[in-house]
Amino acid sequence: MSEASSAPLAGALPHAADADADADAGQEPPGGSGDPWHRASPAAVRVAGGRWQDDARAVKMVWRRELIRFSRNRLRIITSLVQPVLFLFVLGTGLSSLVGRGLGAAGSDFRTFMFPGVVAMTVLFTAIFSSVSIVWDREFGFLREMLVAPVRRGALVVGKCAGGATVATLQALIMLALAGLVHVPYSPVLMCTLVGEMALAAVTITALGTALASRMAQVESFQVVMQFVVLPLFFLSGALFPLRSLPTWLAVLTKFDPLAYIVDPMRRAVFANVHTTASVRALFAGGVTWNGWTVPIGVELGLTAAFGAALLGVAIYAFGRTD
Amino acid sequence: MTLSSGAAIAVGNLSRRFGALEAVRGVSFEVLAGETFGFLGPNGAGKSTTISMLCTLLKPTSGTARVAGYDVVRDRAEVRKRIGLVFQETTLDDYLTAQENLRFHAELYGVPRGQTAPRIEDVLRMVGLLERRDGIVRTFSGGMKRRLEIARGLLHSPRVLFLDEPTVGLDPQTRAHIWSYINELRQRESITMFLTTHYMDEAEHCDRIAIIDEGRIVVEDTPEHLKASVGQDRVQISTEDDAAAIVALRDHFSIDATVSEGATVFYVHRGEEFVPRLFAQLGVPIRSVSVARPTLDDVFMNYTGRTIRDAEASGSERLASTPWMRASRRR
Numbered sequence: 001m002s003e004a005s006s007a008p009l010a011g012a013l014p015h016a017a018d019a020d021a022d023a024d025a026g027q028e029p030p031g032g033s034g035d036p037w038h039r040a041s042p043a044a045v046r047v048a049g050g051r052w053q054d055d056a057r058a059v060k061m062v063w064r065r066e067l068i069r070f071s072r073n074r075l076r077i078i079t080s081l082v083q084p085v086l087f088l089f090v091l092g093t094g095l096s097s098l099v100g101r102g103l104g105a106a107g108s109d110f111r112t113f114m115f116p117g118v119v120a121m122t123v124l125f126t127a128i129f130s131s132v133s134i135v136w137d138r139e140f141g142f143l144r145e146m147l148v149a150p151v152r153r154g155a156l157v158v159g160k161c162a163g164g165a166t167v168a169t170l171q172a173l174i175m176l177a178l179a180g181l182v183h184v185p186y187s188p189v190l191m192c193t194l195v196g197e198m199a200l201a202a203v204t205i206t207a208l209g210t211a212l213a214s215r216m217a218q219v220e221s222f223q224v225v226m227q228f229v230v231l232p233l234f235f236l237s238g239a240l241f242p243l244r245s246l247p248t249w250l251a252v253l254t255k256f257d258p259l260a261y262i263v264d265p266m267r268r269a270v271f272a273n274v275h276t277t278a279s280v281r282a283l284f285a286g287g288v289t290w291n292g293w294t295v296p297i298g299v300e301l302g303l304t305a306a307f308g309a310a311l312l313g314v315a316i317y318a319f320g321r322t323d
Numbered sequence: 324m325t326l327s328s329g330a331a332i333a334v335g336n337l338s339r340r341f342g343a344l345e346a347v348r349g350v351s352f353e354v355l356a357g358e359t360f361g362f363l364g365p366n367g368a369g370k371s372t373t374i375s376m377l378c379t380l381l382k383p384t385s386g387t388a389r390v391a392g393y394d395v396v397r398d399r400a401e402v403r404k405r406i407g408l409v410f411q412e413t414t415l416d417d418y419l420t421a422q423e424n425l426r427f428h429a430e431l432y433g434v435p436r437g438q439t440a441p442r443i444e445d446v447l448r449m450v451g452l453l454e455r456r457d458g459i460v461r462t463f464s465g466g467m468k469r470r471l472e473i474a475r476g477l478l479h480s481p482r483v484l485f486l487d488e489p490t491v492g493l494d495p496q497t498r499a500h501i502w503s504y505i506n507e508l509r510q511r512e513s514i515t516m517f518l519t520t521h522y523m524d525e526a527e528h529c530d531r532i533a534i535i536d537e538g539r540i541v542v543e544d545t546p547e548h549l550k551a552s553v554g555q556d557r558v559q560i561s562t563e564d565d566a567a568a569i570v571a572l573r574d575h576f577s578i579d580a581t582v583s584e585g586a587t588v589f590y591v592h593r594g595e596e597f598v599p600r601l602f603a604q605l606g607v608p609i610r611s612v613s614v615a616r617p618t619l620d621d622v623f624m625n626y627t628g629r630t631i632r633d634a635e636a637s638g639s640e641r642l643a644s645t646p647w648m649r650a651s652r653r654r
Contacts, residue, residue, distance in 0.1 A: 054433040057430045057431075057433065058430060058431050060430070061426070061427055061430035061431060065416065065419065065423075065427060068418070068419060068423060069416075069418045069419070072418055072459075073418070140413075140414075140417065141410065141412050141413055141414035141415075142414055142415065142416045144380075144410065144414050145414040145415075145427075145428070146431065148378065148379075148380060148403060148408060149403070149428075149431035149432060150400050150403040150404045150431075150432060150433070151431055151433075
């Protein structure tokens with residue numbers, strides 16, 4: 001340690017480094033025999049910034065972080081499956097016996113009806129959870145690290161939404177894999193259609209969650225969002241029961257639920273691929289109607305995309321104003 | 324107010340108000356390139372508010388500030404590219420590894436792709452965390468996290484590194500360790516450092532310090548000059564009757580003493596020679612005496628009329644201060 005004693009500052013703190021309570025006993029203290037500072041003295045890097053490529057890098061990195069966090073939290077992946085599986089196989093089976101009797105022998109498996117609803121539910125819950133994690137980032141300080149970076153806030157929001165949407169789509173893919181158990185065929189066209197619709201739904205819902213999170217200061221607010229936003233969206237979406245022949249008050253409410261325009265195209269895609277009677281198909285997959293007019297799938301998907309784009313704009317605007 | 328353009332930080336009459344509270348009341352100072360400048364003051368004095376304005380995180384109510392040649396209000400993005408920040412609270416992602424946290428920072432700060440990996444390795448080696456690069460941050464100790472944050476603050480080669488209470492909440496040994504890294508850094512990289520602290524001994528590490536109290540800069544100079552300016556030794560006595568002792572000191576020696584932290588404190592030239600006279604003439608039984616050369620505590624006392632600890636105790640401060648740490652150092 002002769003070098004150390006000759007270095008004035010290291011000499012002034014002779015035991016500082018060695019006595020560090022950290023677990024990295026194998027590390028060399030500064031000024032130690034193999035002085036890491038001499039080897040280090042890092043060459044300065046020049047930071048560019050301000051160009052669209054820089055924003056693209058930021059988007060990609062924020063997106064990647066979401067995926068890393070998702071892949072590292074296996075327990076969350078599994079626990080997130082419990083609820084939709086219970087809905088599909090317990091509630092679905094229970095209701096199947098009831099609904100089947102009412103419809104007679106032609107009654108298709110009610111679980112087939114519920115399947116797209118439960119997949120949409122998986123997207124909804126995962127996407128909301130991912131985007132509202134911004135509130136946790138705020139709580140644990142990491143949001144500050146992002147907000148002080150010399151990149152446009154919009155890039156951070158887009159990255160976060162893309163990440164949350166990817167995670168939600170991946171999680172819903174696991175549910176989609178269970179299709180065969182409820183008599184939904186693994187037709188490539190159907191699967192591709194559903195994945196596309198899931199992804200669109202995931203983007204829109206993540207944008208919704210991000211817009212909400214921009215105004216949430218505390219982790220406790222997450223419960224408020226769950227009770228006042230997520231659960232009403234879910235229950236009014238038609239995920240669990242057909243939206244036809246409802247009392248007027250409920251029918252009106254369901255038409256204002258953006259999630260209804262996500263569940264419906266998915267359900268119509270499923271029923272286009274299963275064998276059943278025309279009456280069952282009309283009851284279960286009749287589509288959302290406006291004043292008697294059945295809304296085409298294209299319009300439903302367009303509405304979802306437009307809603308998502310608007311929410312993304314709100315989220316970008318809201319984060320541009322926070323510090 | 325003229326500000327020289329060569330300074331790394333140039334602040335003119337900077338103020339910040341939160342409703343009725345004037346957190347910073349018109350501070351002005353300059354930090355030269357390569358200098359380590361410290362803001363010393365009790366919790367709630369306006370240190371963090373000032374640093375937040377310099378880092379473009381908070382808009383000033385009035386006044387100007389230029390960092391690395393750019394205005395903190397008009398050229399926010401330019402300032403941000405040129406500064407590194409180590410916050411008072413941890414701002415790492417606990418679920419990522421040390422390396423992933425740095426990678427995230429490098430991508431957001433636009434460190435050129437080819438240089439990202441070697442630069443990450445360099446800064447990790449610099450803070451002695453290279454071996455733990457793949458460790459999840461959640462498993463790191465407080466000191467390791469702080470070192471990783473310092474490494475991250477340096478990753479994009481900033482011109483100015485801001486350290487807001489870099490050792491707060493760490494145990495004394497880890498604090499000393501962090502300081503040895505900061506001092507090494509000062510020697511190896513030509514970087515300007517601006518830091519805040521409420522630990523007197525840490526301010527000694529700075530080239531220059533400004534003592535800030537109640538939102539104003541009370542005095543600004545090198546630690547040596549400040550201590551020399553006090554000139555007198557600090558004498559602390561414990562007596563049977565402190566009130567009588569204070570009266571006796573005034574009557575017999577024309578000395579103004581104050582009671583601080585349960586002891587009677589006053590300042591005299593040549594404290595050791597004064598002690599025998601004190602015993603002979605005070606007339607109040609003395610239990611103990613200690614004489615000390617001026618420290619920054621005394622400088623603070625000299626300019627504000629109270630110790631930094633009293634200032635924190637009297638301030639309506641929600642942050643829990645850690646008096647035990649300073650008390651243990653005093654012995």
